[in-house]
Amino acid sequence: MLNDQRLLACAGHVSGKGIACDVGTDHAYLAAYLVKSGKCGFVIASDVKDGPLLSARATIEKYGISDKVMLVKSDGLDNIPPDNVSDVIIAGMGAELICSIIEKAPWLKNGVNLILQPMTRAPFLRRWLCQNGYETDAETAVKDSRFFYAIIKAHYTGISHTPDEVFENIGKMDLSDDVSREYAKKQAERLFKAGKGMLEATGGETNSALETAQKIKKLLEG
Ligand SMILES: C[S@@+](CC[C@H](N)C(=O)[O-])C[C@H]1O[C@@H](n2cnc3c(N)ncnc32)[C@H](O)[C@@H]1O
Structure with a gap:
């Protein structure tokens, strides 16, 4: 049901330990996949705009999962109830916007697994994470036609540092992977x-x- 390698790679980093929240869900393809694949029992799919939320509703109705996906209109995580949220996915946005969404939600510091997929300026995001106490656990690279995407899995440790330029540019990519x-x-x-x-x-x-x-x-x- 999902043939987007970028979103599949994001799904691969979701822990499934609790509720997953897909910020900027657009068509809710990832949210639907997480439920239909059995990885998550319940997903919050949010977007700041009405149009994407209408598309999201159409997707979850098509798959008959309206009882397992809660749609929320929210700027970033502003209106998301944090209870039992184990994973937050922020994909398909610029690095600066991703950082500002994380910064405005201090509850992410309580052990939430972050899956971040910047469309631009991945080095900026990696540096910001290090400087703001978030540790990168792993990274995956995806190639979609001629574009490369980095998917970053991170969590808060409270230990801040400035990374070197090698880390800023390739992060925790597994260099045994082609x-x-x-x-x-x-x-x-x-x-x-x-x-x-x-x-x-x-x-x-x-x-x-x-x-x-x-x-x-x-x-x-x-
Ligand atoms: C390019 S789409 C990405 C959709 C999907 N996450 C993906 O990676 O394929 C970006 C989505 O993020 C939403 N968005 C942009 N800024 C946002 C914000 N501050 N809070 C929540 N959603 C936002 C847009 O409305 C749009 O639906």
Whole structure:
């Protein structure tokens, strides 16, 4: 029923220990999959807009699961009842928006499993998580036609630090996995190009982008 690799990878990180909340659910495809696959007994599917919530309702009615999915109109997690929520998925949004949604919901610090899939600026999200006491448990890379997506599983520990640039760019990707290796290679190429551009503009022999690209390349060779 769900053939979107990106959403399937998000589902793969859901613990299923309690209620899952899919923030920005749009058509509720992920919410429906979590229930129909038996991974979750109950899901909250939320969106800030009415149009997506209408599409979500159509999906859950189509699958006959209206009693197992609660639709909530909410800006981020503002209107979500936190009781028994074990997993929060925020997928398909920009990194800055994901960070602001997490920041506004301090109850996420009580052991909630976060599954985050930024459409832009994954390095920004990884740094923000580290600096705000969230530890990344694992990451998955997904390639959908020519685009790569990172799916980040994280939880709050309260231990804050600033990560190095290698972590910012490839996080906890499992480099024994082919798609994750491709993801890392692409990040190294992007950094190399940016670093070269900076050298041409400012001169000098190296810069942090080039050094990070080199370190990622070494990890891939090692
Ligand atoms: C690109 S869709 C992603 C849908 C789905 N999560 C996915 O990954 O395929 C983004 C959805 O997030 C919703 N959204 C945007 N900002 C939001 C916010 N602050 N709170 C809740 N939902 C939001 C949009 O209305 C839209 O339905």
